[in-house]
Amino acid sequence: MRQLKTILIVGGGSAGWMAAALFSKLFKGLYDITLIESEAIGTIGVGEATIPAIKTFNELIGLDENDFMRRTQASFKLGIQFVDWDRVGSSYIHGFGVIGRDLKWLRCHQYWLKMRAEGKVSDLAAYSINTAAALQNRFMRADPKRPGSPLGHIAHAFHFDAGLYAKYLRGMSEAAGVRRREGKVVSVQLRPEDGFVDSVTLEDGAVVSADLFIDCSGFRGLIIEQAMKTGYEDWSHWLPCDRAMAVPCARTEPFTPYTRSTARxxxxxxxxxxxxxxxxxxxxxxxxxxxxxxEQILLSNLDGAQMAEPNRIRFVAGKRRQIWNRNCVAAGLASGFLEPLESTSLHLIQSVLIRLVRLMPDAGFDPATIAEFNRQTDFEYERIRDFIILHYKATERDDTPFWRYCRDMDVPVTLERKIDLFRANGRIFREDDELFAEESWIQVLLGQGIIPVGYDPLVDVTPEPDIERYLADVETVIGKCVALMPSHADYVAKACPAA
Structure with a gap:
C-alpha cells in the first residue's frame, strides 16, 4: 500500500478552513496540507445558522465552546420558527431535541394526537423544552447532572458570523502546520492517461501538485466541474428558488435563541x-x-437599521453527480447547493469531510471506496432535499403562483411515502443514517398542516384519564423547567460575550 503524501485544498471560506482544521487535527502530520485562496475572490458567507451536529465537528477539532462563541459573535439556537408557511398567519417552531417523553413503547406525539382530536391538549410546542424555551426567549445548556429532567436534554446549535468562523479556523490550522498560499488558480491540469488531477497553476505561473485535491472553490467548482466535467443533478423542479439576497442589520431586542423563516x-x-x-x-x-x-420585500422587513448593501447570490438547487471524482473531493458550494431553510449548509461541509476521513484512501484510490463515499453522500443529500421540499409541498397557501406551483408539484417517491404513512396514523421512521430524526419530521409535518387521520391503535391500551394525566405532567414539568432558565441575552452576556 502506498500512502498519500500531499493534500491540496483549493479555496478558503468556511469549507476550505473547516477542511484544513479537521485534517490538521486528526492526521497529526501524516500528510502535507496546503490551502490556496485569493483575497481577491470573495466568499458567500451566508452559512450563519447551524444544527446541533456542528458541536461534533467543533469538538473533533478541539474548540472551546465559549471561546468560539466570543470570537465569532455567536448566539445559541434552539430551533427554527416558521411563519406563514402552512398559511398566512400560521407559525410553528421546529425545535431540536426530544418531544415529551415516551410512554411505554410509544412516542409522546401519538398520545397527543388522540387527545388533540378531542380538544384536550395544548399546542405541541408545550411538550418540548426546546420549543417552549424558544418561545419565551430563554436558554441554558443541557445540565448533565439532571439526566432525568428536561433540563438535561436541551439540544442546541449556534448562529455565528461565518467569516469570523473561517478566520478562527485559519488561525488554528496554520498553528497546526497547514500552509496557506495566496493566489488565484487559473488552470487545472489533468493526467491524460486516467483523468486524475495532476496540478493547478496559479496566476503568477506557479504550479502546485498534490495527491488528493479538495475543491472548495464555491459554485464554480473549479476542479470538480470546470476541469473534470463531473456533471450536476438539477433539483429546481422541486426547489424552484434560485436567487438570494443577504444583508445585515443592527441587532434588536428580544435576543431570540432561534432562527426565523418567514414565507414570502x-x-x-x-x-x-x-x-x-x-x-x-x-x-x-x-x-x-x-x-x-x-429587494424591496427584504429591506422593508428588516427589524433594525440596514448595515450594508445586499449581497446577491444565484444558484441552482442540486448536487454534483459525484462529490468524489477520482482524486478530487468537493466540499461546500462546489459540491452542490440546498437552500439554507433548515440550516444544513455547514453540516453538509462537515459531513463530507468526516466521511472522507472515515474512508480515507491510499494512493491507489480504490474505486469501491469512492463508490461507497458517493453512495452515502447521495443518500444524505437526497433525504435533506426531501425534508426541505416538504416545507413547500405541504401548504394550504394558494395566494400566489409560486405557492400554487409548490402545492401542486409532484415530489420524490421517498418523500411521498413518508407523507402518506404519517397522514394515516402519525408514524414516521428514520431511515439508516439520514440527518433528520423522527422528532424533526413530526414537528414539520404537523406544523405544515399534515394532521394524521388517526393515531397508533396501541395508544388505546392506556386509559384516557391516564393519558390526560401523562400529557399534563409533561407540560407542567417542562413549564417549570423553562421558568428556571435565564433569558438568552443574560446567558450569553454571562457565559460568552463577544469582545
Missing amino acids: PAGWQWRIPLQHRTGNGHVYSSRHMDDGEA
Whole structure:
C-alpha cells in the first residue's frame, strides 16, 4: 500500500478552513496540507445558522465552546420558527431535541394526537423544552447532572458570523502546520492517461501538485466541474428558488435563541440573531419575482437599521453527480447547493469531510471506496432535499403562483411515502443514517398542516384519564423547567460575550 503524501485544498471560506482544521487535527502530520485562496475572490458567507451536529465537528477539532462563541459573535439556537408557511398567519417552531417523553413503547406525539382530536391538549410546542424555551426567549445548556429532567436534554446549535468562523479556523490550522498560499488558480491540469488531477497553476505561473485535491472553490467548482466535467443533478423542479439576497442589520431586542423563516410571496426570508448584528436574507424564485421586488420585500422587513448593501447570490438547487471524482473531493458550494431553510449548509461541509476521513484512501484510490463515499453522500443529500421540499409541498397557501406551483408539484417517491404513512396514523421512521430524526419530521409535518387521520391503535391500551394525566405532567414539568432558565441575552452576556 502506498500512502498519500500531499493534500491540496483549493479555496478558503468556511469549507476550505473547516477542511484544513479537521485534517490538521486528526492526521497529526501524516500528510502535507496546503490551502490556496485569493483575497481577491470573495466568499458567500451566508452559512450563519447551524444544527446541533456542528458541536461534533467543533469538538473533533478541539474548540472551546465559549471561546468560539466570543470570537465569532455567536448566539445559541434552539430551533427554527416558521411563519406563514402552512398559511398566512400560521407559525410553528421546529425545535431540536426530544418531544415529551415516551410512554411505554410509544412516542409522546401519538398520545397527543388522540387527545388533540378531542380538544384536550395544548399546542405541541408545550411538550418540548426546546420549543417552549424558544418561545419565551430563554436558554441554558443541557445540565448533565439532571439526566432525568428536561433540563438535561436541551439540544442546541449556534448562529455565528461565518467569516469570523473561517478566520478562527485559519488561525488554528496554520498553528497546526497547514500552509496557506495566496493566489488565484487559473488552470487545472489533468493526467491524460486516467483523468486524475495532476496540478493547478496559479496566476503568477506557479504550479502546485498534490495527491488528493479538495475543491472548495464555491459554485464554480473549479476542479470538480470546470476541469473534470463531473456533471450536476438539477433539483429546481422541486426547489424552484434560485436567487438570494443577504444583508445585515443592527441587532434588536428580544435576543431570540432561534432562527426565523418567514414565507414570502415567491420564497422566504431568514432572520439570524448574532451578538453584534442580525443576519437577514431573502430566498426567492426568479421565475415568480424580479430582483427589484425581492429587494424591496427584504429591506422593508428588516427589524433594525440596514448595515450594508445586499449581497446577491444565484444558484441552482442540486448536487454534483459525484462529490468524489477520482482524486478530487468537493466540499461546500462546489459540491452542490440546498437552500439554507433548515440550516444544513455547514453540516453538509462537515459531513463530507468526516466521511472522507472515515474512508480515507491510499494512493491507489480504490474505486469501491469512492463508490461507497458517493453512495452515502447521495443518500444524505437526497433525504435533506426531501425534508426541505416538504416545507413547500405541504401548504394550504394558494395566494400566489409560486405557492400554487409548490402545492401542486409532484415530489420524490421517498418523500411521498413518508407523507402518506404519517397522514394515516402519525408514524414516521428514520431511515439508516439520514440527518433528520423522527422528532424533526413530526414537528414539520404537523406544523405544515399534515394532521394524521388517526393515531397508533396501541395508544388505546392506556386509559384516557391516564393519558390526560401523562400529557399534563409533561407540560407542567417542562413549564417549570423553562421558568428556571435565564433569558438568552443574560446567558450569553454571562457565559460568552463577544469582545
